[in-house]
Amino acid sequence: MSVNENGEFRPLIVAFCCNWCSYAGADLAGSSRLSYPADVKIIRVPCSGRVNPMFILRAFERGADGVIICGCHPGDCHYSTGNYYARRRMTLLFSMLDYIGVENGRTRVEWCSAAEGAKFSKTMNEFCEKIASLGKNVRLGDLRCKD
Amino acid sequence: MQRIGVFVCHCGSNIAATVDVKKVVELVRYEPGVVFADDYMYMCSEAGQEKIIEAIKENKLTGLVICSCSPRMHEKTFRACAEKAGLNPYMVEIANIREQCSWIHKDREEATEKAVILARAAIAKVNLNTPLQEGESPVIKRALVIGGGIAGIQTALDIADAGYPVDIVEREPSIGGRMSQFDKTFPTLDCASCILTPKMVEVNQHPNITLYTYSEVEGVSGYVGNFEVQIKKKARSVDMAACTGCGECQAKCPLGKMGKIPSEFDRGLKNRPAIYMPFAQAVPAVPVIDRENCTYFKTGKCGVCAKICPSKAINYEQEDEIVTEKYGAIVVATGFDIINLDKYGEYAYNESPDVITSIELERLMNAAGPTGGHLERMSDHKQPKDIVFIQCVGSRCDDEKGKPYCSKVCCMYTAKHAMLIKDHWPDTNVTVFYIDVRTPGKNFDEFYRRAVEQYHVNYIKGQVGKVIPQPDGSLMVQGVDLLDNKQIMKKTDMVVLAAAIEPNKGVRKIATMLTASIDNNDFLTEAHAKLRPVESPTAGIFLSGMAQGPKDIPETVSQAGAAAVKVVGLLAKDKLKTNPCTAKCDPMFCNGCSTCANVCPYGAITYEDQLVRGPGVNETRRVAIVNIALCQGCGACTTACPSGAMDLQGFSNRQITTEVDAICQ
Amino acid sequence: MTKQEIEKNVELIKEISGCDPYKCMRCGKCSGSCPSFNEMDIKPHQFASYIINGNVEELVSSKSLWKCLSCFACIERCPRNVEPGKLIDAARQLVERERGGDHLQAEDIPELLNEDVPQQLLVSAYRRYRR
Numbered sequence: 001m002s003v004n005e006n007g008e009f010r011p012l013i014v015a016f017c018c019n020w021c022s023y024a025g026a027d028l029a030g031s032s033r034l035s036y037p038a039d040v041k042i043i044r045v046p047c048s049g050r051v052n053p054m055f056i057l058r059a060f061e062r063g064a065d066g067v068i069i070c071g072c073h074p075g076d077c078h079y080s081t082g083n084y085y086a087r088r089r090m091t092l093l094f095s096m097l098d099y100i101g102v103e104n105g106r107t108r109v110e111w112c113s114a115a116e117g118a119k120f121s122k123t124m125n126e127f128c129e130k131i132a133s134l135g136k137n138v139r140l141g142d143l144r145c146k147d
Numbered sequence: 148m149q150r151i152g153v154f155v156c157h158c159g160s161n162i163a164a165t166v167d168v169k170k171v172v173e174l175v176r177y178e179p180g181v182v183f184a185d186d187y188m189y190m191c192s193e194a195g196q197e198k199i200i201e202a203i204k205e206n207k208l209t210g211l212v213i214c215s216c217s218p219r220m221h222e223k224t225f226r227a228c229a230e231k232a233g234l235n236p237y238m239v240e241i242a243n244i245r246e247q248c249s250w251i252h253k254d255r256e257e258a259t260e261k262a263v264i265l266a267r268a269a270i271a272k273v274n275l276n277t278p279l280q281e282g283e284s285p286v287i288k289r290a291l292v293i294g295g296g297i298a299g300i301q302t303a304l305d306i307a308d309a310g311y312p313v314d315i316v317e318r319e320p321s322i323g324g325r326m327s328q329f330d331k332t333f334p335t336l337d338c339a340s341c342i343l344t345p346k347m348v349e350v351n352q353h354p355n356i357t358l359y360t361y362s363e364v365e366g367v368s369g370y371v372g373n374f375e376v377q378i379k380k381k382a383r384s385v386d387m388a389a390c391t392g393c394g395e396c397q398a399k400c401p402l403g404k405m406g407k408i409p410s411e412f413d414r415g416l417k418n419r420p421a422i423y424m425p426f427a428q429a430v431p432a433v434p435v436i437d438r439e440n441c442t443y444f445k446t447g448k449c450g451v452c453a454k455i456c457p458s459k460a461i462n463y464e465q466e467d468e469i470v471t472e473k474y475g476a477i478v479v480a481t482g483f484d485i486i487n488l489d490k491y492g493e494y495a496y497n498e499s500p501d502v503i504t505s506i507e508l509e510r511l512m513n514a515a516g517p518t519g520g521h522l523e524r525m526s527d528h529k530q531p532k533d534i535v536f537i538q539c540v541g542s543r544c545d546d547e548k549g550k551p552y553c554s555k556v557c558c559m560y561t562a563k564h565a566m567l568i569k570d571h572w573p574d575t576n577v578t579v580f581y582i583d584v585r586t587p588g589k590n591f592d593e594f595y596r597r598a599v600e601q602y603h604v605n606y607i608k609g610q611v612g613k614v615i616p617q618p619d620g621s622l623m624v625q626g627v628d629l630l631d632n633k634q635i636m637k638k639t640d641m642v643v644l645a646a647a648i649e650p651n652k653g654v655r656k657i658a659t660m661l662t663a664s665i666d667n668n669d670f671l672t673e674a675h676a677k678l679r680p681v682e683s684p685t686a687g688i689f690l691s692g693m694a695q696g697p698k699d700i701p702e703t704v705s706q707a708g709a710a711a712v713k714v715v716g717l718l719a720k721d722k723l724k725t726n727p728c729t730a731k732c733d734p735m736f737c738n739g740c741s742t743c744a745n746v747c748p749y750g751a752i753t754y755e756d757q758l759v760r761g762p763g764v765n766e767t768r769r770v771a772i773v774n775i776a777l778c779q780g781c782g783a784c785t786t787a788c789p790s791g792a793m794d795l796q797g798f799s800n801r802q803i804t805t806e807v808d809a810i811c812q
Numbered sequence: 813m814t815k816q817e818i819e820k821n822v823e824l825i826k827e828i829s830g831c832d833p834y835k836c837m838r839c840g841k842c843s844g845s846c847p848s849f850n851e852m853d854i855k856p857h858q859f860a861s862y863i864i865n866g867n868v869e870e871l872v873s874s875k876s877l878w879k880c881l882s883c884f885a886c887i888e889r890c891p892r893n894v895e896p897g898k899l900i901d902a903a904r905q906l907v908e909r910e911r912g913g914d915h916l917q918a919e920d921i922p923e924l925l926n927e928d929v930p931q932q933l934l935v936s937a938y939r940r941y942r943r
Contacts, residue, residue, distance in 0.1 A: 014810055019219075027217045030246025038257040041264055041810045042247055044218070046728070046798055049746075050782030055803055062811035079781035080664060080684055080748040089786070121251075493845070493889055544891040545835055582839040612845025612889060627843035629857060634849040 011065040011131040013040045015124070016055070018048045020078035021113045022070030028117030029124075036124035039131075040068075048072070048109075049082025053093045056107070060097075060140040066106045066131035070120070073111040083111070101139040105130045149274050152183040152208040153266065154199060156190035156215035158245055165249040167259045171214065174263045180274045182206055191221050196228045203232040210238045210273040214266050216245040235278035237727060237797065242269040268809040275802045279727035284776040286372040287475040288718045291316065293364055293657060294480035296324020297700060298692025298707045300346050302478050305711030307355035311718050314357045314472065315350065316364055316378055318653065321429035322347055324482050328412060328506060330513040332700055333563040334594040340428060340515070347430040361435055363653075365469065367477070367660040370777045371687025372723050374474045382465040384422075384436035389460035392432030396422045396452035396461065401442070408440050410517075414507045416525065417517035422452045422461075427515060436461075476687050476714040477661060479671055480707070481654045483693040485646040486541045490548040494540065494644055499616040500525035502642045505557070508564055522568065524641055526620060531640035533576040534568060535624050536561045537611045541647035543582070550647045550668060555697035557645035558585045562595040562604075564643065569602040578605040578637065580626050588701065607635070614642050650694055662750050663688045671695050681710040685749065686777070689713050728797030729778040730785055732771040734759045736792035739769035743784035743793050751777035752784060821868040821906060829902035835892040836860035842886030842896045852876040856886050859896040859903075871903050880904070 017023040023044050029036070045051060048071025056067050069090060077083040087109065094107045110123050155171050157163035168186045176184040183206045187195050190213055202208060211234065213225050218241035226236035244262040252258040290306050292299045295317030306313045315322065326332075327347075329339035350356050359378055366377040402408060403420025410419040412426050421441035424434045442449040443463060453461035485504055488496045496502045501524045503511070514520035524531050538557055541549035558581070565577045584606070586592040598604040611626035617638070624637045650669040658665040663683040664672035671690050674682040681690050691710040692703045717723075732743075734757055744752040751774045759768045771793065773784075782795040794800055826833070842856040843849055854862060854876045862871045871877070880900045887895040921934055 012811060014807060023217075024219060027219060027243075027246040030217070030250040033250055035251040035253065038248075038252045038254070038261045041261065041268070042243070043268070043803065043806050043810070044243075045782065045803065046795070047781040047783065050786055050795065050798060050803075052786045052800065052803075054800070055807055058804055059807050059811055062808055064807075064811050079779055079783065081746070082748070082781050082783050085746060085783055085787070539839065539891075543837060543839075545893050546891065549891060580844075582837060608840070610839045610841035610844050612841055612843075612885065625844060627840045627849070627855075627857065629838065629840045629843070632855060634843060634846070 009132060009136060011039050011128060011136075012063055013066040013068065013128060013131060014059045014064045015040050015042045016045050016048070016051045016067070016069045017042050018050075018071045018078075018083075019044055019046050021072035021076065022048075022110070022120065024114035025070070025112040025116045025120040028114065029121040030117075032117045034118055034121035036121050037128045039128055040124050047077065047079050047082035048086035049077075049079070049084075051086060051090075053089065056093065056097075057140065060102055060137060061142040063137075063141065065134070065137040066108075066127060068108045068110060068123075068127055070110050070112050070123075073113055076113065102137065103134055105134050106137060149180045149210040149276075150182045150206065150208050151180045151210040151212060151270055151273055152199075152202050152206060153178075153181055153185075153212045153214065153270065154190055154195075154202075155184075155186040155244075155262075155266070156195070156213065157186060157188045158190075158216060158249075159188065162215070162245050162249040165252060165255055165258045166244055166262045167255060170259055171244075171262050171266060175266045175270065178267060178270045180210070181270060183208065190215050191224055196224075196231075199225070199228050200232040203229065203234050208234065210240075210276060212240050212242060212266065212269045212273055214242040214244045214262065214269070217241075217243045217247070237279035238273065238276050240269040240273045240276070242266045264810055267812075268806040271805040271809040272802045275799065275805055277796070279796055281727045282725035282729075282775045283722040284370075284372050284725060286718060286720050286723055287374075287473045289313070289472070289474050290476045290478065290714050290718060291374070291376060291472070291474040292478045292480055292691075294324070294482055294692070294694065295319070295322030295358070295360065296480060296482045296692065297326045297343060297346075298482065298694070298703045299324070299478070299480035300343075300350050301704050301707035302480060302691045302711045302714070303350060303356050304346065304353065305708050306714050306718075307353045309711070309715045310355070311715060312355050312357070314359060314378075314474070316359045316362050318361070318363050319425060320361045320383070320433075320435040321425050321431070322350065322358065322360060323426075323428075323430065325484075325506075326700065327426060327428070328414075328509055328513075330509045330516075331563065331567060333559045334588070334590045336563070336567070344428045344430075347428070351430045358431065359470070360431060364657060364660065369473075370774060372475050372717070372776065374477055374687065376472055376474060376477070378470045378472065380468045380470060382438075382467050383433065384438065384461065384463055384465050385433055386460045386462050386465070387431065387433050389458045390433045391458050391460075392424075393457065394424070394434075395455055395457065396434055397424065399451055399455050401449065401451060402440065408437065413510050413517045414504070416507055416510055436463075476689060476717050478689045478691050478710050478714060479654075479657060479661070479663065479683075479694050480691040480710075481651045481657060481694045483648045483650055483697075484652070486550065486649050488540070488644065488646055491540060491644075493613045494537065494611070494642065495614045495616055495622070496644060499614075499622060501531075501616075501620075501622055501640065502614055502644065504644050504646045505560055505564065508643050512564075512567060522572065529640075530572065531575065533637075533639040534578070534641045534643065535611070535622075535637065535639045536565060536577070536579040536643045536645065537614075538579065538581040538645045539610070539647075540644040542645075544647075550649060552668060552697065553585065554645075554648045555585070556648070556699050558583075559588075559591060559594070559699065561643075561645050562586075562598045565604040566598045566602050569598075569604060576605070577602075578607060578639075580607050580609055580611050582608070582610060588699065609635075648693065648697055654694060661685065661688050681706055681713055686779075687717065723776065725776050726778075726780050727775075728780040728795065729775045730773045730780070730782070730793055730795050732773060733792045733794070734768060734770040735761050735764065736790045737768065737770040738790055738792075739771070740789065742787045742789060743771050746783045746787045748781070748783070749777045749779055751779075818866045818868055821872075822863055822866055824906060825863055825868070825899060825902040828905050829895065829898040831893070831895045831898050833860035833863045833894060833899065836894040837892055839891065841889050841891065842894075845885040845889050847883060847885070848879045848881055851879040856896045856900070859899045860894050863899060868903070868906075871900075872907055876900060877904050877907065
């Protein structure tokens with residue numbers, strides 16, 4: 001659903017949130033009724049280190065316009081080191097994606113603790129705005145999945 | 148194919164006001180795998196759960212999707228509900244359509260559409276769920292406490308009183324730790340030994356406690372509930388069973404009279420013989436021969452102690468012994484020491500014997516100390532008429548010389564020292580140079596105010612730049628008074644430095660053996676700074692006392708009790724339920740590269756030679772084995788695995804991919 | 813000075829000295845070590861807060877600027893690496909680098925004359941600190 005009835009571009013954004021910090025932060029944003037666009041859909045993972053680059057590529061392949069990975073702040077990972085690996089991995093991956101045409105603005109890593117509901121909401125709002133300004137993602141699309 | 152039941156909760160109006168619940172039910176009814184779909188007001192209620200159980204039984208459901216509040220709220224509830232109905236609890240997934248949908252979106256159509264998408268993702272995942280069994284591992288009902296100071300002693304007593312056997316391993320010849328060196332404790336001014344020694348005796352006599360003094364932990368293997376530890380009992384050269392603690396050997400040791408060996412307990416202010424008990428109330432009351440300095444061990448001559456011992460307890464041939472024991476839980480209570488002051492030349496600590504640290508002052512003021520409780524300058528043994536205390540020596544430092552943290556106890560102990568000195572010797576002039584006075588505890592600020600208001604201790608806000616020993620034996624202190632904006636040149640008889648505390652030097656070795664996290668300052672890290680302050684992230688390891696962070700005695704005792712309760716909670720279980728969402732290695736694809744083992748924060752992966760049989764394969768390979776008791780299910784190994792052999796149950800590659808597909812379709 | 817000039821000077825001082833005045837915890841060890849403390853009007857422990865608050869003008873026209881001996885005792889002893897000696901040095905640099913500054917009047921010179929001060933010093937100071 002990239003274009004709604006009004007002809008507006010509605011981006012498709014996939015967020016991978018780690019169970020211990022950022023998912024809890026998202027829940028806090030919800031409890032505090034801090035809104036962000038409905039374009040963001042969250043997938044819960046046990047740790048940001050669980051996010052395999054294949055998932056991100058798959059998301060873009062299937063029509064996502066933006067992917068954001070949220071995890072615990074460095075040093076606070078529930079599993080001590082998972083977010084460090086995520087940080088390194090994503091730096092490399094996003095650099096490669098940028099090179100092949102999936103602009104840097106379409107991907108993001110954000111550290112959000114369980115107490116930062118406001119930050120979560122703000123981040124999502126900013127990210128959605130950015131993706132809306134970048135427009136529809138045309139790279140990596142798998143034509144077999146297009147309607 | 149699964150038989151999935153979908154339940155969409157109204158949550159009163161929390162969800163229903165924004166999300167068209169009925170529409171969601173209709174739209175997911177025909178998703179692949181779904182055979183039943185319904186909605187209800189409050190799914191988590193008794194009635195709601197009854198509906199779920201009924202539906203599972205009637206429709207022979209193999210999987211469940213609940214569209215409701217956050218799984219962090221009710222995942223456990225719905226899993227338990229499924230189990231009651233005879234369905235494996237791990238065949239349940241929750242779609243968060245409240246905190247992450249109805250509560251944050253205003254447009255009904257948008258919210259409903261998103262709810263449907265989230266429900267679809269959960270359904271797609273459940274289609275790939277497999278029943279998981281929580282594993283079980285046994286628990287050895289014995290605890291180990293490393294460190295015999297007040298933290299270790301209190302933890303051991305609490306565990307032992309709960310009925311569990313506990314061993315204390317202490318490096319020094321006696322338990323007691325730092326607290327045994329103190330004179331009085333704040334804020335009550337209790338005599339430290341008076342409140343500590345009864346506990347030390349209790350530990351020694353407690354039927355559930357075994358003491359290993361003059362011993363060290365050499366090696367640790369295993370995991371929570373099943374640790375195997377090697378303890379090295381260093382040779383005391385004295386037969387503990389025969390020794391009566393009479394003290395003759397200490398009195399007659401020729402090195403004692405020569406005064407060559409500085410006493411560690413008295414911080415070098417006094418000397419001790421080669422055969423010694425660290426202090427009179429030592430537990431156990433058995434001396435130890437310092438083989439490095441003993442004449443007999445260095446030259447083969449002497450042997451006086453063996454000759455005069457009435458119980459024939461001296462045994463020069465005694466050797467170190469290694470004892471192996473099994474434990475269910477380990478508590479680290481290794482304590483602290485003060486930093487080395489070599490880099491602080493400006494305070495003349497190494498030049499003048501009249502510049503001392505606070506812990507040396509404790510020994511001087513202690514009636515059982517090197518001067519029998521008389522406060523004297525170590526240079527000429529005269530009583531000081533003027534004393535200057537310097538705070539924050541090496542604490543709150545941003546450079547390599549000192550520590551970045553506040554040592555927490557110094558403001559209080561200096562106020563204590565100042566008051567005690569003024570109380571015993573009222574005509575002494577006492578000045579304290581401070582940056583801030585930190586007195587956060589109960590009755591703490593009142594305690595410090597007494598020092599100023601009742602005892603007229605002179606508190607000056609400002610630091611000391613330099614301490615200059617004078618030719619006449621006094622000390623010139625150059626400091627500043629920031630409030631009066633004046634520089635001060637003060638002549639004084641004695642300077643006491645409140646040096647920063649640091650964790651005991653041996654802690655890094657122990658933390659490595661236990662794979663317990665340690666921070667840049669060598670303090671042991673807690674599992675969660677606020678909510679789990681006495682547990683290490685490594686399961687089965689607990690923290691007590693200064694080893695975890697600077698703290699005073701009341702806090703240490705509190706924390707010791709907390710650690711003891713956590714240990715008892717662990718030992719009370721006969722079996723530990725292990726999280727079933729653990730990693731699993733497919734030996735067909737594993738090439739034994741060790742990448743997974745290197746990224747595992749818990750050391751849960753080991754390698755084994757396994758016979759692998761499959762289409763076209765019949766050979767022994769080195770494959771990864773995951774210890775499900777240790778694995779916490781983070782998935783780091785799964786992502787790192789280059790061949791895709793490792794997968795995480797509950798959050799497998801296929802499951803997450805299918806969620807991505809469902810969201811993006 | 814205008815607000816922009818002040819801000820520019822603050823940034824310049826931070827850049828020249830390489831120090832972060834925010835790290836100061838107001839302990840006073842620098843003042844406790846300073847041999848020129850009594851001669852100064854603005855004391856070493858105040859340098860960091862003057863810079864944070866943008867009081868560059870006062871700092872630059874103070875006596876402290878010239879009373880500092882560059883002995884580096886405060887730098888050596890500061891527990892927070894704030895290094896007030898470097899801050900005051902940087903402030904001094906601001907003056908010295910200023911072209912066309914008017915820091916030495918001809919009328920002041922007779923007062924500064926004495927046997928111990930070589931004439932050459934006064935001449936070079938006059939050249940450096942005047943237009």
